[in-house]
Amino acid sequence: MATIALLGNPNTGKTTLFNELTDKYAYVGNWTGVTVEKKMGQLTDSETMVVDLPGIYSLNPLTKDEAVATDYLLTGHPDLILNVTNAGQLKRNLLLTIELLESGIPVVLALNMLDDLQQSPFLFDLPTLAEWLHCQVKGTNARSKQGIAALHANLLQSLDHSAVSPALTLPYPEPVAHAIDATTQALQATHPELPRDFTRWLIIQYMAQNQTIRDYAQRQQLTALTHQTAAFDQQNFEDHIFQTRLTFIEQTLQAARRPNPAMQPNQLTQRIDRWVTHPLLGIPIFIGIFWLMFKLSFDWIGTPASNLLNAWLSGPVTATANHLLSSWGTLPFLQSLLVNGILDGVGGVLTFVPQIFVLFACISALEDSGYMARAALVTDRLMQMIGLNGKSFIPLIIGFGCNVTGVMATRTIEQPKERLVTILISPFMSCSARLPIYSLFVAAFFSRHQAVIVLSLYFLGIVVALVMAKIYQLAFRLKRSSTFMIELPKYHVPRLDIILQGTWDKGKGFVKKAGTVIFAGTVLIWLLSNLSWHGPVTDIDQSLAATLGKLLLPLFIPLGVRSWEVVSALLTGVMAKEIITASMIVLFHLTGRTALVATFSGLFTPLSAYCLLVFILLYIPCFSTLATIKAETGSTKWMVYSAGSSFVIAYGLAVLIYQVGSLFL
Amino acid sequence: MQLFSQDIMVHQLTTHSFQQLDPLTVRRLERLGIRPGSQLTVIRQYPFHGPVILQVDQQQIALRYPVFQALIGGA
Ligand SMILES: Nc1nc2c(ncn2[C@@H]2O[C@H](COP(=O)(O)OP(=O)(O)OP(=O)(O)O)[C@@H](O)[C@H]2O)c(=O)[nH]1
Numbered sequence: 001m002a003t004i005a006l007l008g009n010p011n012t013g014k015t016t017l018f019n020e021l022t023d024k025y026a027y028v029g030n031w032t033g034v035t036v037e038k039k040m041g042q043l044t045d046s047e048t049m050v051v052d053l054p055g056i057y058s059l060n061p062l063t064k065d066e067a068v069a070t071d072y073l074l075t076g077h078p079d080l081i082l083n084v085t086n087a088g089q090l091k092r093n094l095l096l097t098i099e100l101l102e103s104g105i106p107v108v109l110a111l112n113m114l115d116d117l118q119q120s121p122f123l124f125d126l127p128t129l130a131e132w133l134h135c136q137v138k139g140t141n142a143r144s145k146q147g148i149a150a151l152h153a154n155l156l157q158s159l160d161h162s163a164v165s166p167a168l169t170l171p172y173p174e175p176v177a178h179a180i181d182a183t184t185q186a187l188q189a190t191h192p193e194l195p196r197d198f199t200r201w202l203i204i205q206y207m208a209q210n211q212t213i214r215d216y217a218q219r220q221q222l223t224a225l226t227h228q229t230a231a232f233d234q235q236n237f238e239d240h241i242f243q244t245r246l247t248f249i250e251q252t253l254q255a256a257r258r259p260n261p262a263m264q265p266n267q268l269t270q271r272i273d274r275w276v277t278h279p280l281l282g283i284p285i286f287i288g289i290f291w292l293m294f295k296l297s298f299d300w301i302g303t304p305a306s307n308l309l310n311a312w313l314s315g316p317v318t319a320t321a322n323h324l325l326s327s328w329g330t331l332p333f334l335q336s337l338l339v340n341g342i343l344d345g346v347g348g349v350l351t352f353v354p355q356i357f358v359l360f361a362c363i364s365a366l367e368d369s370g371y372m373a374r375a376a377l378v379t380d381r382l383m384q385m386i387g388l389n390g391k392s393f394i395p396l397i398i399g400f401g402c403n404v405t406g407v408m409a410t411r412t413i414e415q416p417k418e419r420l421v422t423i424l425i426s427p428f429m430s431c432s433a434r435l436p437i438y439s440l441f442v443a444a445f446f447s448r449h450q451a452v453i454v455l456s457l458y459f460l461g462i463v464v465a466l467v468m469a470k471i472y473q474l475a476f477r478l479k480r481s482s483t484f485m486i487e488l489p490k491y492h493v494p495r496l497d498i499i500l501q502g503t504w505d506k507g508k509g510f511v512k513k514a515g516t517v518i519f520a521g522t523v524l525i526w527l528l529s530n531l532s533w534h535g536p537v538t539d540i541d542q543s544l545a546a547t548l549g550k551l552l553l554p555l556f557i558p559l560g561v562r563s564w565e566v567v568s569a570l571l572t573g574v575m576a577k578e579i580i581t582a583s584m585i586v587l588f589h590l591t592g593r594t595a596l597v598a599t600f601s602g603l604f605t606p607l608s609a610y611c612l613l614v615f616i617l618l619y620i621p622c623f624s625t626l627a628t629i630k631a632e633t634g635s636t637k638w639m640v641y642s643a644g645s646s647f648v649i650a651y652g653l654a655v656l657i658y659q660v661g662s663l664f665l
Numbered sequence: 666m667q668l669f670s671q672d673i674m675v676h677q678l679t680t681h682s683f684q685q686l687d688p689l690t691v692r693r694l695e696r697l698g699i700r701p702g703s704q705l706t707v708i709r710q711y712p713f714h715g716p717v718i719l720q721v722d723q724q725q726i727a728l729r730y731p732v733f734q735a736l737i738g739g740a
Contacts, residue, residue, distance in 0.1 A: 057696035
């Protein structure tokens with residue numbers, strides 16, 4: 001089965017094209033680093049696989065996610081490369097194109113974002129480009145689906161004739177060219193199995209100090225290369241290679257450039273940035289945008305919709321289920337499991353879908369608009385103080401959706417230590433799974449200031465993350481790095497279809513979890529609350545859940561918790577934070593949220609309720625996050641550390657707030 | 666509205682040699698299309714040595730002040 005690899009600079013529209021060309025949807029965002037792991041899809045109407053790889057500027061990787069792409073070229077053996085470029089920035093994009101063309105793997109070049117090019121004073125003649133670069137060139141506008149059909153046809157056609165196109169050979173200066181030829185001969189003698197083009201490409205990459213290739217050569221014992229490292233480097237081959245490529249690109253573009261008769265300058269980006277990146281207004285606008293996001297999710301749209309759903313689930317749906325089950329003569333034990341356990345528990349969590357989806361829709365709109373890069377810019381100052389840079393802010397914001405994706409998004413951070421710090425502080429970002437429990441308590445105790453209280457928890461999460469980052473900066477002796485660099489993409493008016501897709505993409509995990517982990521957690525807690533060591537019990541006070549909860553209750557009294565049910569619910573929350581809500585519903589034997597809210601007012605004061613929320617915000621990350629931390633840091637030690645440290649911080653802070661608060665309230 | 670009109674001070678610059686920068690930063694700049702001799706347009710400069718927004722070949726890039734200083738040859 002043939003494979004096409006999608007490669008190109010970050011934010012050139014690879015993922016958008018991928019989605020247009022394949023039957024499967026992948027995640028799209030208007031900022032660098034959306035694709036952190038390769039994604040596979042099937043080319044529409046064909047057997048061909050398409051692989052979407054993270055955006056890279058060159059095959060010589062600086063970050064972990066860039067290394068994924070180079071590794072793939074070495075090991076994945078794609079039959080065809082679809083090189084996606086931003087037509088408005090060809091000069092820079094072609095540097096990568098040349099590296100790909102040299103590999104000997106057939107390349108189809110897509111000049112994407114043609115709409116942006118239309119706004120500039122020049123256009124490019126595609127046949128001329130094709131002639132200079134020895135590859136197929138197609139123009140596209142992935143966002144409005146222009147040129148996709150032609151590209152699709154061309155890809156299929158190119159796969160058929162893939163054998164014919166020769167690799168591009170640039171006129172490197174004498175010493176380099178000579179060394180390439182000599183080394184090719186030497187390598188072919190020792191490794192005749194390597195194709196000739198691939199060998200040349202390896203050598204050029206090796207000379208250009210590509211670390212991934214150098215490691216590869218070491219592993220494969222390509223001594224003809226490894227023995228010459230010093231010689232290559234002393235003669236500054238990297239520089240020569242770079243200069244030759246640049247000259248070639250300039251000549252190519254010169255030949256292909258045509259004046260644009262219908263230039264339509266677009267001032268949108270400039271106009272918006274006048275305000276959004278303003279030195280004084282940038283931060284207030286940033287805060288304002290987030291405030292708006294929370295207002296929409298909790299006050300204006302999300303909560304009212306949630307309430308409607310809740311009324312429907314705990315009213316008619318539960319009544320009908322009870323009625324049906326009784327009329328079928330279901331065993332009481334089973335009926336209780338189905339209605340009081342699963343329907344109430346899982347349903348109770350599902351009623352938060354509107355709030356979560358509104359929040360995700362807002363994040364998707366921000367991503368698609370191009371604002372995220374500006375957020376990184378305006379927060380860079382703040383991040384600099386704690387030894388990180390604005391780019392760390394993006395994974396943190398993604399963490400608001402889900403800590404797992406937040407941790408994964410740290411791959412774009414270049415410095416390993418900065419990356420580790422960002423991974424460690426990511427779980428303090430309040431993910432969507434914690435929302436249901438906030439909403440419950442906020443509805444019970446702070447009904448008049450719901451959005452503000454929830455927002456305060458989000459900010460507390462950020463503050464704790466920042467403080468911890470500062471501590472890590474000192475502990476790890478992070479140097480003050482000056483390497484923050486970020487591209488500011490052009491703004492787009494967010495498109496409804498992209499927002500909807502993005503929302504669904506982020507939110508479907510939550511819905512899916514309701515059917516799997518939360519379902520399992522609910523059943524588990526229901527069993528624990530209906531069984532003792534000696535079999536089924538009718539009095540929940542005798543159950544396993546009660547035994548366990550009561551055992552640990554003393555530990556939680558300093559933060560104002562007075563019922564074992566809450567402790568048991570917290571324990572289950574380590575599986576997935578949503579389960580806390582489901583567990584409480586099951587443990588308190590309640591039908592949905594309304595009843596729970598009433599029960600709470602007897603058990604908590606507003607202060608102890610807030611402290612519990614603080615504890616839930618910060619305590620041990622869920623299993624999936626812990627597993628991701630382990631995978632991303634490659635160490636169990638950091639995973640255990642993350643679990644332990646966050647528990648200590650959560651406990652300490654919650655106790656502190658409760659004890660200090662009790663003095664005043 | 667003084668505040669809003671004076672802060673966008675567009676001016677053109679040419680980068681000098683990158684000797685003061687570490688190799689990693691140089692590579693990163695190269696990838697963004699900034700090399701010795703590149704034409705830069707300064708779009709916005711934040712006060713108190715904050716980030717600088719530049720335009721290179723139709724693309725806007727933000728970087729920190731020390732790197733910007735090194736680019737234009739000042740120390
Ligand atoms: N104007 C315009 N925008 C486009 C076009 N194609 C994609 N975009 C937008 O560009 C942004 C980036 O698209 P992605 O598909 O995420 O880019 P990517 O190359 O996969 O990004 P990374 O995975 O970060 O490397 C999104 O906001 C797209 O909607 C196009 O042809 N024209």
